[in-house]
Amino acid sequence: MSLANGRHYLAIPGPSVMPDRVLNAMHRAAPNIYEGALHDMVDGIVPDLKQVARTAQHVAIYIGNGHSAWEAAIANMFSRGDKALVCVTGHFGLGWANAARQMGVDVQVLDFGRNSPVDPARVEAALRADLAIRAVLVTHVDTATTVLNDVAAVRGAIDAAGSDALLAVDCIASLGCDRFEMDAWGVDITVAASQKGLMVPPGLSFVWFSEKARERAMTSNLRTPMWDWTYRMAPRMFHERFGGTAPTHHLFALRESLDMIAEEGMEAIWARHDTLARSVWAAFDAWSVGHDHIGLNVTDPAHRGRAVTAVRFGAPHGTAIRRWTEQKAGVTLGIGLGMADPSTPEYHGFMRVAHMGHVNAHMTLGALATIEAAMHALNIPHGAGGLSAAAKVVGQGA
Ligand SMILES: *Cc1c(COP(=O)(O)O)cnc(C)c1O
Secondary structure, eight states, X not given: OOOOOSSOEEESSSSOOOOHHHHHHTOSOOOOXXXXXXXXXXXXXXXXXXXXXXXXXXXXXXXXXXXXXXXXXXXXXXXXXXXXXXXXXXXHHHHHHHHHHHTTOEEEEEEOTTTSOOOHHHHHHHHHHOTTEEEEEEESBOTTTOBBOOHHHHHHHHHHTTOOOEEEEEOTTTTTTSOOOTTTXXXXXXXXXXXXXXXXXXXXXXXXXXXXXXXXXXXXXXXXXXXOOHHHHSOSSGGXXXXXXXXXXXXXXXXXXXXXXXXXXXXXXXXXXXXHXXXXXXXXXXXXXXXXXXXXXXXXXXXXXXXXXXXXXXXXXXXXXXXXXHHHHSEEEEEOOSSSOTTSGGGGGEEEEEOOSSOOHHHHHHHHHHHHHHHHHXXXXXXXXXXXXXXXXXXXXX
């Protein structure tokens, strides 16, 4: 028997759940792209986007996914042969490093493994050893390992080393979920995409940048017409903001999501994600007691992101649970990414529970309850009390 009929819940770390308000905002005829209401709407979107990243500086909007924002940032930051220091705490950090290398940047990777955050002391040492490094790239929350990095501490390391490197941060997973303060933390470049905390379909990406980054970019020779942020930031003609036709319906969706974010407030949004994340952690802590095959990927809660949680159940239980919750209970959970080679048995031990964007207590508690149901159905031994531990966190948080 299946109990999956009813509203399906896609609990993967992007695309995230889209609010009906956002979906409905797109259900309309295309607007005039040459003048009028669309232009006014975009004029309002720009300052609101800056608020979400907590910056008073610049923003460029791209038509593309997170990978496009990676390339845009790289193109504007570097000339061929320039040096980059990339701090890697999982699959996505490696991806950004590889993109930079393929574009002709001289990339040095500092790898901190799959369970621990960036160590600022190692960043400082690497920068002291090479003052020619032009930028430090770091992932705020690596969606694969769900390691959360201390961005302000990386800025501290750059300054302590006497380096004038730019600080670029991938906030694709974390924006709108984990506290992020671009200007206060001294970040020069922030990248994000529409389909995660911003609750909009995949297809838009964003690069916020400091005045210092804008000045440096003027000599970067990796810029091409598509990635160059000069006119996206300050278009002479409306179409230059998007390098062509505006992504009209994504913009309607984004306008609505930014309204929803403003209505709830950033502090309240961060607090909601914090409580939901802690409820997930509490469930796994209880399930893992006496069952070492079950556990959270990141041991120290201080280093865990609040948009998504990477977990292990021991192979083949991770994949078996995912299949069960999708087919029997209407909840799709995330695959384990970058934790083991997909061709090996170990791969099937990992998965991820997303709690990013338009999610509330009953959704997260429901996802956890379906995981426990799957463990019962599949005879996977686990500690008792996971659901009540999660419910207790929600009860106290609310
Ligand atoms: C999702 C994600 C990406 C990739 O974004 P795409 O839209 O899939 O290209 C990169 N970095 C992080 C941290 C992400 O969460």
